[in-house]
Amino acid sequence: MDGSVTSDVLRQHLIDPEICIRCNTCEEMCPEDAITHDDLNYVIDFDKCTMKGDCLPPCPTGAIDSFRKATRPWTIEEQFGWDSLPPDAEPVVESKGPLPEDVVAITENATSGAGGQTLPPWSAAHPYINLYTPEQPAVATVMGNMRLTDESASTGIHHLVLDFGNNAFPYLEGQSIGVLPPGEDENGRPHHVRLYSISSPREGERPGYNNCAITVKRITEDNDGNPVEGVASTFLCGLEKGDEVNVTGPFGTAFLMPNHAGANLLMICTGTGAAPMRAMTERRRRKWARGAREAGGSMTLFFGARTAGELPYFGPLKKLPQEFMDVQMAFSREPGAEKEYVQDRIRAQGKQLAGLLRDENTFMYICGHRRMEDGVEASLTDICAYHDMDWPQIRDRMRLAGRYHVETYY
Ligand SMILES: Cc1cc2nc3c(=O)[nH]c(=O)nc-3n(C[C@H](O)[C@H](O)[C@H](O)COP(=O)(O)OP(=O)(O)OC[C@H]3O[C@@H](n4cnc5c(N)ncnc54)[C@H](O)[C@@H]3O)c2cc1C
Structure with a gap:
């Protein structure tokens, strides 16, 4: 079997029988002989496909651009019987319940x-998400807060190292954490969460330590150039060693x-x-x-x-x-x-x-x-x-x- 398996869900290259015109181009192009056909369908043998993609560009319809998540590979016999592609298997992502609505909305906006x-990516490691929630955040301790940009620079960008102590906080590169700023908004409600991309690799800012770094720009003006003090970024950039931050997440699965x-x-x-x-x-x-x-x-x-x-x-x-x-x-x-x-x-x-x-x-x-x-x-x-x-x-x-x-x- 090719390596297109993450820990719980695999990604399989398939051909969409609904739009395939059975022109045989993909079968001719595949260097691994992974593509075959019967009277009805063109299909891909999961054990032979290395996902190199030589078959992709020549396909005239895009039927070949089909990938599905599955909990086990679909066999070629199963594919011969298809009129249409099956749905994606639900990815197995470790999460403590559904994502908070504000995180869903922020993430949708960001993408x-x-x-x-x-x-x-097919070979990405298995992410954990939403292990810590606004109701039960991880309390992280600031281990360092360093300004990265020149004092003269118009934007102050800080590198903060947060330590999670005895709370397990597994993360992957590309994921974000949620920061819950203290205090309330103008309606008397707790401030909503802000997301910050993690800037450390998975084994920690310091390898083997239960910590991560974030890179925060202090917001001093809004997008129209009017002076403002960003709630979360001002809070974070002003933190000192030993201060505590309520953190949710991690977030991000793609x-x-x-x-x-x-x-x-x-x-x-x-x-x-x-x-x-x-x-x-x-x-x-x-x-x-x-x-x-x-x-x-x-x-x-x-x-x-x-x-x-x-x-x-x-x-x-x-x-x-x-x-x-x-x-x-x-x-x-x-x-x-x-x-x-x-x-x-x-x-x-x-x-x-x-x-x-x-x-x-x-x-x-x-x-x-x-x-x-x-x-x-x-x-x-x-x-x-x-x-x-x-x-x-x-x-x-x-x-x-x-x-x-x-x-x-x-
Ligand atoms: C997936 C994701 C990852 C992110 N990663 C990072 C990160 O790594 N580092 C980081 O610094 N930020 C990151 N952000 C942005 C961050 O979540 C906050 O939105 C940002 O810090 C502003 O929050 P605030 O509370 O300081 O400002 P707010 O109090 O929410 O906003 C104050 C004013 O500033 C304006 N404003 C908000 N953000 C900006 C901005 N970036 N530039 C100019 N004006 C702005 C708002 O419109 C508002 O008028 C990320 C956002 C997402 C969605």
Whole structure:
């Protein structure tokens, strides 16, 4: 059996019998001879399919772009009998009951842009969610609170390390925690939860410790430039060592990193969108430091900020060797330099990007301010057009295969 199994649910590549025109192209293209047919249906043998994807581009209808979650593989005999595809099996995600409504609404909003709801990478580890609730939060202790951006920078971004003490808080790179700010809103109700992406790899900010870091931008003005004090971000950035924070979560079941060898990570972020990228990068960096260089495919990071001083984790990023990760930084307000936005940097690396997008083993992550999405979409559309590719088609195929992930927020 190929490795397309997470701990409880597997992802299986199938062919949609309702739209397949039985043209035989996929069967001819499959290097593993995993595709076969009878008088009725074209089907895929789970034991032979390696999900390399050679069969995907030539399919004229998109019937081949079909993936289902299942608790055991559908056999080819079962597939021969289908008129339509079965529904996804419910993913087994460890959760203490249903997600709070505000978390569902916030998450839907964060994925409502170009990303849309998506699946996790097929080889992602099994996430735990919603272990701590507003009624029973985990009380985390602040172990450190460091300003990452220059004092002169217009935005103060902080790196906070939270320790969960004796409360088990298992998480994966790409997941978020909920922070419950103390006090009440103008209606006398407790403040609603705010989500923050975890910026540590799964084994802890300090390996083996029950802690995690978050990357918080202090909100000092609203989106129209009017001065405001963000409730949660002001609270978090003002915390001192030893202070306590009520935390819910973890949350997130899709924006997760692939675990299989050879998976390329293509990461695009601005500002605090760096948090999940740092978590994923650190996961790979620690493996790399232990000599497991073959464990991952390539890593490419496009990172935009106004100036170098406003780019969180700038120092550590600059020290990473090129053979470990290709870091492409874009600064839009660096004194004496030409304005460059993240989408400009992406365009400048068009050939490299096109190669990555053609590779079925590329997993893409976009995170940061909602405003970044349009520019990134436009640059990817242009690059693909220049290289005879169709970005919306590629994006949809990647999303279906759990390879395209966007989380943006205001
Ligand atoms: C999935 C997810 C992950 C997130 N990860 C992070 C993270 O890693 N780091 C991080 O700092 N934030 C992150 N956020 C945003 C975070 O949840 C809060 O929304 C943010 O910190 C503002 O909360 P606040 O209570 O300080 O501001 P509020 O009191 O809620 O808002 C005050 C005012 O500021 C405006 N505002 C809110 N957010 C912003 C913003 N980002 N930029 C400009 N104006 C804003 C509001 O419209 C409002 O007018 C994430 C959001 C989501 C959905």
